[in-house]
Every structure is written in C-alpha cells, then in structure tokens.
Amino acid sequence: MSMPPPHPPAARTRDVMKEFSDVYEQQYAVALFNSVRFEIEGGGGTQSQLLHRKDPLAGRLIFSGSLFQYLEENRKWRNRFVSVPNSYTINLYESKTAHERGLHPKVTINCAGYKALTSMEEYIELINTSLPGIKAKMGSNPFIKCATQFPLILWHPYARHHYFCVMTEKEQKKWHAVLQDCVRHSNNGLSEDCTVQTPAFTDAVRRHRQAEGHYGTWDMMCGAPPQILANLVMETLHPDLRNVIGPRLKGKMQQRQRNWMLISDAVYRQVLSQTTARYDALAEACEAQRASLDARLRTDMDQIITSKEHVSGKIRALVLPKAEQLLRNNVQPYISSILEALMEPTSRGFSEVREVFFREMVEISKNSLNGGGKDKLGDLMERLSMLAFHPVKMQSCYEKVEQLNLEGLQQRFDVSSPSVFISRAQILMREQMDNSVYTFEQLLHQSLEAQGENDMCKTIQRCQDRVLKKYDYDSSTVRKKFFREALLQIIIPYMLQQLSPSCSPELPRFKELIFEDFSRFLLVENIFEEVVLQSVTKDIMMAVKEAAVQRRHNLYRDSIVLTNSDPNLHLLGETPPVDWATKFGDDEREGSLGGGIEGGGSGRRRRQVVSMIQLDGLPLAYESCLEVPGVDLIPEEDAEVSEEKREDGGEDREDPEPLESPKSPDSVNEIRGLINPIVEVEPESEEEESDTTNGTEPTAGFIILEDGLQEQVTHVTTKVEDIPRKSPQDKMSPQTMLQQLVGSKKQEAHKELQEEVAIKNAIEETEIAVQEDGTGRIAEVFAAAESDSESSPPPPLATDSGRHDDSGFQSPTNEKLEEGVAQPITNGLGGEDKIIDPVEVEVILA
Incomplete structure (x- = not known):
C-alpha cells in the first residue's frame, strides 16, 4: 500500500499563513489597545539605577579571521576569511583582500535556529534523528571527515548545515564562543521596542500552536518573524515530507542522510521566501490601519475599559473555581522547586558578570598605579567599552546559566527544554554588563573632566564602587522579574491546557456582552487567559518575595527601593558615548585594536570587539585561498580511490x-x-x-x-x-x-x-513543484529520482x-x-x- 503524497509546501505554507494572518489581525488590535492604555494610565516597573546605551555596537566589527570551510559540492576544505559584523551574520569571503575591497561575501549565514557544535560525535547524535530508521553506529564515519581535530559545525533542524575546522584548540574555543554569540543574538530577533507588533506576533504564534494542541514552550521561536513562521510551517511539513521521501532515498546510510539534508534545505528556503513575502504584506496592511484604530481607542478608551471589566467579572465567575482547584492540587506544590531550579544557575551567572566586570576594573586600576599614562588608559577603556559583547570574556558567565536544568518538571508542565530560559537569561546578563560598563564610562569621564587626571586611582575606585552598588540593585530587580516571567511561562500554558476543554465551549456566549464597536479590541479568549494569569500571579509573586526576604541568591527585598538616588547620573545618559581612543589614544593604537576597516565618513577605523587569532609557528597567510580536499568521500567511491592510490x-x-x-x-x-x-x-x-x-x-x-x-x-x-x-x-x-x-x-x-x-x-524539481503548487508533485519528483537510473540515460x-x-x-x-x-x-x-x-x-x- 503506497503512502499518500504529502501536502505540497506552497499549499501548506499558504494555509498556515492564512490561519496565522487571521489570528494576527485580531491580536494586533488587542496589542494596540494594551499599548495605548499603558501610555495613558502610565505605570511601569522600578527605575533602573544603571544607564542604558542606545546603540552600543555602532561602527563595530565583532570578529574576523580565517578558518577552513567544507564545500559540499566538491568535498574539499577551503580556507575562507570570515567577518562577523555588528548584525551578527557570518560573512564568508574568498580572501581578506576581497573583504577589504568591499566585495559581496560568497556566503552569508543567519544563525537563527542553529546550534554550534565542536565535535563530530555531537553532530552524529543529532543527524541520527534526521531520517526514521536510519542511525549511524557509534564510532562510524560520517559523510564528511574533518581535516583537523578541531571541527566547528552549525546544525539546523531544517536548513543546510555548515562545516568548519581550525588548526588549534585555542582557535576552536574562540570561534565557538563567537558562533554561540551569533546564534544567541540572531535568535533574539523580536524587538522589545515594538510594543504593538511584537506582542501581537508572539500571541498569534502561541494561539496558532495551541489550536494544534501545542501549549508548552517552543525551541524554534527564534529569529525574525518570517523565520519563526517558516519554522511554524516546517514543524508539520517536515515530518510529512520525511515519511514520504525518506524510504525512497537510495544509497548507503551516510549518502541518504546527506541527500535528505539537501532536500530539507531546498524546501525550507522555499517556505522561508513565501513566509517573508506574506508576513511583510500582512504587517504593512495592519500598520496602515493603525492610525484609525488608535484614534478610535483614544476616543472610547473609558467605555472600552468599563466593558472589559464587566466581561472579565462574568468570565472570572466561571473560571476561578476551576482554576483555584487546579492551582491548589497541581501547581502550588511545585512552584518552589521550579523557582529554585531557575534561581541557582541564573544567580551564579549574574554573580560571574559582576566578577568579570570587577577584574577589568582591577586591570585599569593597576595601570594607573604603575603609571601607564593616558595612552594606555585610552586603550584599556576602549576595550572595556565592548566587554559585554566580547563572547570569549563573557563565556564564563554564559556557562554558569547553561547549567539550568528543569529535569523532572519538563514532562509535567510540557517544557520542551530549558533553552528558552537560558537564552533569555544570557541576553539579560549581557544587557546588565553593558549597562555597568556604560555607567562607569560616564562617571569616570565626568570625574576626569571635573578633577583632571590627578589621583587617578582613587577616582577609578570611587566610580567602580558606585557602579557595583547600582549593579547589585539592578541585578536583583532584573532577576526577580525574570523569575516571575519564567514561572508564568511554565505554569500558564499548563493551566490553559487543563482548563480549556471545560471552559472554552462556554466562552462564545460572553461575546454578546461586548459592543460591536469594541469587539476588535476585546476578545473573550484573551480575557479568559488574563483571568487564568491573575489566578496564579499572587502565588508566584509571594514565592519570589519569600526568596528575597530570606536573602537567598543575593536578592533585595521589595521594600528596598533606590528611587532617584543619583539624579545627576541619568542626565549623563543623554550625552554622547565617550570615544576613549580619540580622547586618550592615538591613531596607531586605535588601529591596533581591531584590524578593522575604514568606517563611514568620520575617518575613524571600525574597531573590532574580539582580537584576531595569531598562530605560533604557522606562517599561514589569512588572505590565501588554501584548499584541503576532504579525505572521507562517500562510501561508494572508496573502491575507486583505493585503486587510484595503488596506481600512484x-x-x-x-x-x-x-x-x-x-x-x-x-x-x-x-x-x-x-x-x-x-x-x-x-x-x-x-x-x-x-x-x-x-x-x-x-x-x-x-x-x-x-x-x-x-x-x-x-x-x-x-x-x-x-x-x-x-x-x-x-x-x-x-x-x-x-x-x-x-x-x-x-x-x-x-x-x-x-x-x-x-x-x-x-x-531543483522540488523547487519547481513548490512554485507550480501541483498536488502530489513532491512525491512524483522523488519517485522519479528513485527510478532515474532505470528509466532514463545517466546524466x-x-x-x-x-x-x-x-x-x-x-x-x-x-x-x-x-x-x-x-x-x-x-x-x-x-x-x-x-x-x-x-x-x-x-x-x-x-
């Protein structure tokens, strides 16, 4: 009995995007209502003590250097010059000269959704799940063999994998830290500054997945909106295609795995191109309505709020008894254990941020004591300004929070993995480090302007103490907010999943209580979720408060509020960032920091955050195009290769x-x-x-x-x-x-x-089939591929x-x-x- 053909990718993408568009338009109006209401009523959390830098990476280059890349089309390793700009994309050039001449890169990799690996064992373990029933034995050779002992692999569940290697372990560690930072930054593709689009998008994705029965966290909620939507399509399309195409692939295990990855990448790229076009059109259409919706909201805000409170009371009467029983029996006993699992590694990570910052302060103080001079101070301050974005120096901080483990709780609360919380904590750690560095820069610059360079060591010490005090307060505030959000992210989906079967059928009757003019801004499904959230918020707030009262993990009590403790400091946040290289350094020293390229019209060099890697004893020209043929060919070629070697x-x-x-x-x-x-x-x-x-x-x-x-x-x-x-x-x-x-x-x-x-x-025929949108075309294409050698002459x-x-x-x-x-x-x-x-x-x- 033959398996039915899969739904064509173009049709599947169209169907998913149509369903998503309907939900997004609804959530957009609700998000706009919440944004305008917040703006009118005010409110917000505790004011940050540290200053926040608006564009810390302006004119910066994160990293550049050379490594070997594996070219699948001819199975060779070739030396490439790699540049990582402040957008955190990975650009590969034929040579360093091509990069300096401003030529377009040969390859540009957006790392959203990827994992950075450092061993073939890790990679084999992941690709073993790519095709059902096809698994490599432990110790068996993959379809590529690294030219050195130090591989670097970018793995993605749908897109093409990228293979690199370097010559030394030191290079591997530095490149791995850089690649992890690229993944971390690219995954964080939803801007928090977009107070309407981002909440509307996240709520629409969540509701779409809930309609499919997926209530828990989602690992592929990463990247920009079109990438997330492509992952949403592939979540159901990928298994279907795999089940139909996988059994028809010929060849040995490694060859079938490699061919499946090529097919998966082709389909993913087609889906991504369609989600990009459709989402752009959807966002543009919603933004076109924003002005008229905003005007209606501001005119009728009071009536809308009154109507919402009335409906909320009715829904609360229905939901609250069931929610309280569920909370008492299945949630409250686990809140403290979930919180402890979150607090321990996260607090260690933030403590390590403080320690790394303090060590940098010690280096600057040593320079002043040893009479290093203002040139050396300019060099050190220039390096300090990019400390938060230096992946190697921040690696020890990130590793602390990577120990976060929710084992035992994942199944109960449908948490796929702790990666969502780890990534969020690491982003917050980087923000706090940059805030600390920026505040120190502004305080030191202010002191030097007022007092001159006399008694530099004491000036640095005073600024350092002020910053550390503010960091301790802000770190406590940020962590408590993170713990509350993480608890809600774990518990609310579980409660919704348990309550929806009994409560959702009752919700439509509450729509009659909402005026038609307000129906775009008040959705009973959203009000239902808010009632569930309110039912558990009190317990979560109490658990976090008790942890602070017990002084666990250096959390401040809520009663400790440093309001307006340094009023003049926030005035400094409006001033331009200090250019330490220009103020204390010179052109030669500035150029040595980055191996950079010429910046914009300012005439300054673009400084590089991470220094270049210099190999001892290996005069390897980084601008070269060194080729290293791959040694592990596809198994079917082994006989020919051995015959050639015997002839030579x-x-x-x-x-x-x-x-x-x-x-x-x-x-x-x-x-x-x-x-x-x-x-x-x-x-x-x-x-x-x-x-x-x-x-x-x-x-x-x-x-x-x-x-x-x-x-x-x-x-x-x-x-x-x-x-x-x-x-x-x-x-x-x-x-x-x-x-x-x-x-x-x-x-x-x-x-x-x-x-x-x-x-x-x-x-190629898959891509044509995607564009033509022919039903069953995909299955026909790969059936043709299977019988190609029998039905047609070899190409x-x-x-x-x-x-x-x-x-x-x-x-x-x-x-x-x-x-x-x-x-x-x-x-x-x-x-x-x-x-x-x-x-x-x-x-x-x-």
Whole structure:
C-alpha cells in the first residue's frame, strides 16, 4: 500500500499563513489597545539605577579571521576569511583582500535556529534523528571527515548545515564562543521596542500552536518573524515530507542522510521566501490601519475599559473555581522547586558578570598605579567599552546559566527544554554588563573632566564602587522579574491546557456582552487567559518575595527601593558615548585594536570587539585561498580511490602510516593524507587536444560494491592525467608545505556520483513543484529520482558550466575554463557533445 503524497509546501505554507494572518489581525488590535492604555494610565516597573546605551555596537566589527570551510559540492576544505559584523551574520569571503575591497561575501549565514557544535560525535547524535530508521553506529564515519581535530559545525533542524575546522584548540574555543554569540543574538530577533507588533506576533504564534494542541514552550521561536513562521510551517511539513521521501532515498546510510539534508534545505528556503513575502504584506496592511484604530481607542478608551471589566467579572465567575482547584492540587506544590531550579544557575551567572566586570576594573586600576599614562588608559577603556559583547570574556558567565536544568518538571508542565530560559537569561546578563560598563564610562569621564587626571586611582575606585552598588540593585530587580516571567511561562500554558476543554465551549456566549464597536479590541479568549494569569500571579509573586526576604541568591527585598538616588547620573545618559581612543589614544593604537576597516565618513577605523587569532609557528597567510580536499568521500567511491592510490604507488611507499583517521596535520605524512593534490595539465593547442584518446564509450558489465550489492556498469569515461612522481627526498617540513599550499592552485572540479546528480535534479524539481503548487508533485519528483537510473540515460558528470551551488563559491579552475583559456575536449555520444575534463577514469553506475 503506497503512502499518500504529502501536502505540497506552497499549499501548506499558504494555509498556515492564512490561519496565522487571521489570528494576527485580531491580536494586533488587542496589542494596540494594551499599548495605548499603558501610555495613558502610565505605570511601569522600578527605575533602573544603571544607564542604558542606545546603540552600543555602532561602527563595530565583532570578529574576523580565517578558518577552513567544507564545500559540499566538491568535498574539499577551503580556507575562507570570515567577518562577523555588528548584525551578527557570518560573512564568508574568498580572501581578506576581497573583504577589504568591499566585495559581496560568497556566503552569508543567519544563525537563527542553529546550534554550534565542536565535535563530530555531537553532530552524529543529532543527524541520527534526521531520517526514521536510519542511525549511524557509534564510532562510524560520517559523510564528511574533518581535516583537523578541531571541527566547528552549525546544525539546523531544517536548513543546510555548515562545516568548519581550525588548526588549534585555542582557535576552536574562540570561534565557538563567537558562533554561540551569533546564534544567541540572531535568535533574539523580536524587538522589545515594538510594543504593538511584537506582542501581537508572539500571541498569534502561541494561539496558532495551541489550536494544534501545542501549549508548552517552543525551541524554534527564534529569529525574525518570517523565520519563526517558516519554522511554524516546517514543524508539520517536515515530518510529512520525511515519511514520504525518506524510504525512497537510495544509497548507503551516510549518502541518504546527506541527500535528505539537501532536500530539507531546498524546501525550507522555499517556505522561508513565501513566509517573508506574506508576513511583510500582512504587517504593512495592519500598520496602515493603525492610525484609525488608535484614534478610535483614544476616543472610547473609558467605555472600552468599563466593558472589559464587566466581561472579565462574568468570565472570572466561571473560571476561578476551576482554576483555584487546579492551582491548589497541581501547581502550588511545585512552584518552589521550579523557582529554585531557575534561581541557582541564573544567580551564579549574574554573580560571574559582576566578577568579570570587577577584574577589568582591577586591570585599569593597576595601570594607573604603575603609571601607564593616558595612552594606555585610552586603550584599556576602549576595550572595556565592548566587554559585554566580547563572547570569549563573557563565556564564563554564559556557562554558569547553561547549567539550568528543569529535569523532572519538563514532562509535567510540557517544557520542551530549558533553552528558552537560558537564552533569555544570557541576553539579560549581557544587557546588565553593558549597562555597568556604560555607567562607569560616564562617571569616570565626568570625574576626569571635573578633577583632571590627578589621583587617578582613587577616582577609578570611587566610580567602580558606585557602579557595583547600582549593579547589585539592578541585578536583583532584573532577576526577580525574570523569575516571575519564567514561572508564568511554565505554569500558564499548563493551566490553559487543563482548563480549556471545560471552559472554552462556554466562552462564545460572553461575546454578546461586548459592543460591536469594541469587539476588535476585546476578545473573550484573551480575557479568559488574563483571568487564568491573575489566578496564579499572587502565588508566584509571594514565592519570589519569600526568596528575597530570606536573602537567598543575593536578592533585595521589595521594600528596598533606590528611587532617584543619583539624579545627576541619568542626565549623563543623554550625552554622547565617550570615544576613549580619540580622547586618550592615538591613531596607531586605535588601529591596533581591531584590524578593522575604514568606517563611514568620520575617518575613524571600525574597531573590532574580539582580537584576531595569531598562530605560533604557522606562517599561514589569512588572505590565501588554501584548499584541503576532504579525505572521507562517500562510501561508494572508496573502491575507486583505493585503486587510484595503488596506481600512484609512490605516495603509498613514502607514507607507511595509515590515512584512514587523520588527526592534526602536524607532520608531512598527515598533511599528504589530507591534501592529496591533483595537478591539471591543460592542452597547449587544439591539435594536441584532438590527438588525445579521451572519450566516453558504452559498455556492459557488473561491479560488486562493498556492501555486496551488484550494480550494472553502463558507461566508462576515460580521461588522461599526468601526475608527476615524487621521490622520498621531496619531503618538507609542515611550515614549508603550508607555504607552498598557499601559493598553489588546486583543481576545484571534483567528480559527483550519479546518485548525487540525480538527487540534486530532484531538489531543483522540488523547487519547481513548490512554485507550480501541483498536488502530489513532491512525491512524483522523488519517485522519479528513485527510478532515474532505470528509466532514463545517466546524466553527464557534473561540471561547473556557469551554474553554481547555493554556497556561492566559484572554483578558480572553472573560471579559467569559462574564460576560454583551455577548450574542453568533446566526444560525441548518442548524437550529443559531452564535455570531458582530463582528470581521471570514472565508472558510472546504473
């Protein structure tokens, strides 16, 4: 019995977006009512003691450097220059020179929804869940093998994965911290400054998922609205496609996993493009109505509030008895344990923020005691100003809160994982660190302006003490608010899930109590949720208050209020940020901070937050395009690879050590095992090309693969290659080898398996099917991919003829071919000319 075809991605996206749009329009009017009411009535929390910097990363570059990237299209590792701007996107360039010339990056990665991994074991564990019934054994080789011992992998449940590696453990730790910060920042894509759009969007997403039966937290609520909506579509579309397409994929386990990821990425990109266009149109339509809705609200605000209170009283009478019983029996016994699980790691993280800030203050004080001078002070203050955005220095703070564990409570309250709360706590920690640094800068600058540079150490000490006192107060306030919100986020969905079956059918009758003119701003479903929230708020507030009274985790009591304790300080928040490099430093010192690029019209250099990594003893030019071919090819190719190595002979005699599991490329043998260079010999004239015997000839026969399967051989392509022999005297040191690799040009065109070509064609047809919106088209496409080798002649081997893969990389070798430096050798087959590169002998399997 065949499985029914999945719902086409375009149709699924259209259906989800239509349902979401209806809910969003309703929630937009409610959010606008709440925003205008808050504006009119005033209110708000305790005033912050620390100053807040509006745009801390203006003119900054987070990080830049070089690492190796794995190119899936030709299975090679290639050196790339990476730049991380203040938008926290990852931009990959062909070279440092290309970046400095302002060229567009080859690849731009938005890290929302990704996970940054540092081991292949972690990666294998995640990809084992990608296809049902297909799991790699522990210790088995993945479909790629890292060229060094220090991999860096960006994994996403739907989008394409990205593979990098570096040469040292120190590099790996720094890059991992940077990648984690990119993920952390990109996930936080909903602006808190948008007091209408953001609440409307989050409530609409939550209500849409509740309609599907999902009440708990959601790990994929990350990124900008279009990305979150794409995740919402893929949440149901992805499993359906996987169940239909997964069983039809051919090849070994690693090949099927790789092909499925390519398919998933193609579908995800199509869904994301559609959600982006539809959400932009939806947001624009709602914003167009904002002015008229706002005017109606301000005119009728009193009547709307009175009507809401009347309806709330009626709903409260229905809901409250049931809510109180549920609260008493199933919620109250767990509030203290949930709070303790949240408080312990979070408070340790905020304490570490204080400690890191204090250590930086000590360094600045030491400089003043040792007579470092104002130039050194300018350098230190310039570095301090970006402390909160330095992922390596903040890593110890982030690690503390990553120990947050809600095990035992996750199932009861349907909490998928604590990652939502960890990310939120880390964002708050970074904000508090930057507020502390900014306040210190303003206080020190004010003191230096008034008193000069006399007795600098005492001035720094006084400013430091004032800032730490304010930090302790603000840290307590921020943490208490975080604990309350986290408790509500855990408990309210659980209560709604328990109460909705009995209460929701009763809600429609309350709509009759709302005037039609006010019906856009008052929704009975929202009022029902507010009644449930109010029923549990008192218990949550009491639990947090008791923790503060007991002085647990350095929380201040609510009675301790530092109102207007430093009235002149907040006037400083209106002044421009202090440019310490200009005030105390010089151009040379400023340039040394960043290895930056020229900024805007100010003539200043754009300073870099994280310093560049310098490798000792490795003269590796970062602007180079060093290529490292991947050593672990797809399993079906292993027989061919071993045959080629036996023919070359000379290399094998020089390298007695096995090459199956290379570690760090610290020796000549290991480097040769990783590099395996191929030399291309271009014909000098057309006459010489015509004399060659390259060609593709039909043949018949069978070949037995490693797994015992018998495959038919239909064509054999013969290609000529000259490989210079090397003698044992040619051995070189690693440094010399790397220097030669920098200047050498390697061939980019690597052979593609016929099955991989077929699956890429299937991906293209998937995109066409998405655009055409044909019912059942997806299933037909992949059914065709399955039988491609039987029903149609095999396609020609992949050569780069102007069409490049998604990563955007172009091979220098292929570019030369396109420019006509060497004409391709052609041989007629079946009435058509096929391009044949002089590379090697390849066997095409049916």
